[in-house]
Amino acid sequence: MNEPTKSFLRSAYKEYYFRGAGAIEFPAEIGRREFGYIPFGGGMVRHLSFKNEGEAVAEILRQSPSSVYCSNARYERPASPIDEKGWLGAELIFDIDATDVPTPCKRGHDLWYCEKCYASGKLPRPAKCSKCGGPTAEFHGTCEACLDAAREHTMKVVGFLTEDFGVEREAIRVYFSGNRGYHLHVYDGRFEQLDQLGRGEIAEYVRGSSLPLSQSIASTLRRRPQTGAVGAGWARRIARYTEERREDYGGTLQKLVSEAITSQRALVDSSVTTDIHRVFRLAGTLHGTTGMSKTRVTSMDRFDPQEDPFVLTAKAVNVAVSFYPQFRARHRDFGPYKSVTVELPTFAAVQILTKGLGEVV
Numbered sequence: 001m002n003e004p005t006k007s008f009l010r011s012a013y014k015e016y017y018f019r020g021a022g023a024i025e026f027p028a029e030i031g032r033r034e035f036g037y038i039p040f041g042g043g044m045v046r047h048l049s050f051k052n053e054g055e056a057v058a059e060i061l062r063q064s065p066s067s068v069y070c071s072n073a074r075y076e077r078p079a080s081p082i083d084e085k086g087w088l089g090a091e092l093i094f095d096i097d098a099t100d101v102p103t104p105c106k107r108g109h110d111l112w113y114c115e116k117c118y119a120s121g122k123l124p125r126p127a128k129c130s131k132c133g134g135p136t137a138e139f140h141g142t143c144e145a146c147l148d149a150a151r152e153h154t155m156k157v158v159g160f161l162t163e164d165f166g167v168e169r170e171a172i173r174v175y176f177s178g179n180r181g182y183h184l185h186v187y188d189g190r191f192e193q194l195d196q197l198g199r200g201e202i203a204e205y206v207r208g209s210s211l212p213l214s215q216s217i218a219s220t221l222r223r224r225p226q227t228g229a230v231g232a233g234w235a236r237r238i239a240r241y242t243e244e245r246r247e248d249y250g251g252t253l254q255k256l257v258s259e260a261i262t263s264q265r266a267l268v269d270s271s272v273t274t275d276i277h278r279v280f281r282l283a284g285t286l287h288g289t290t291g292m293s294k295t296r297v298t299s300m301d302r303f304d305p306q307e308d309p310f311v312l313t314a315k316a317v318n319v320a321v322s323f324y325p326q327f328r329a330r331h332r333d334f335g336p337y338k339s340v341t342v343e344l345p346t347f348a349a350v351q352i353l354t355k356g357l358g359e360v361v
């Protein structure tokens, strides 16, 4: 990333923060949170703390960094090294990323490219470019089908939390991550003190990966009367699903049980939920590789990921693009580009520039 590109990105982000600082959403007890940021072209700065919102906003404006993070944990001394912070508790968080949800469209928009000659092809990525022998990288695209799938899994997590864990719907805040998925923050005191193990169990529960083998679930179901779903949680979910379909189902009960699990599980990233010392993108701030904002979703039905998170301006900028596959931004199609200079609106240019696949000219 050259200097003109860095300075363009910094001022595009700064322009947003001047205008949109009010959209930044701070968690309770700011003074007990660890903050961090990544400057454009630089490494992560962690272990920062701020007394209040004003102090944090001033620093975000001053730095206009590529990413801003805040801990879900509260600490006695948030600016100290990890083992001296004094962990006080943390909100429960789920991360649902389109990357982790298998969708058939990925074959079309996920690819490898050569970092030297920009040849590209379908995954899996070869170790070396088939044309010039140069180093290769993967490009993961996003499409509406991917985001719909992520949205569906997010709704499933909400379902598990409210139905199986008795969490009030108002205690769950859903955010678009600013890239390819959703974050769920759960403000329910019962989870605050949970350690990694306990959080891991919840993540595995919603993923449906801690269940007995479908064969043994099926044999339990066979021993039960056909009607009247009993039990709670997954037992009730599976019984309800199989009972509704069993009569007309052609396959075995074991297969139907597997289907009941696959169709109801929520593919959250367990490693995110279990990490109790992590920092997360601060709501209302911009994503470092898309320029989209991490946006609070108040209605999953009305939220439009092709519009709502695009908060940068449409001001035109000339970009020399090395390589970039076709993409959609604000319902407009761009690309594909290869070794070409194009005039783009800022909100689209930033997608390319932040990934190091183009420079401002």
Ligand SMILES: [Zn+2]
Binding pocket: 114, 115, 116, 117, 118, 119, 129, 130, 131, 132, 133, 134
């Ligand atoms: Zn090559």
Ligand SMILES: [Zn+2]
Binding pocket: 103, 105, 106, 109, 141, 142, 143, 144, 145, 146, 147
């Ligand atoms: Zn897709």
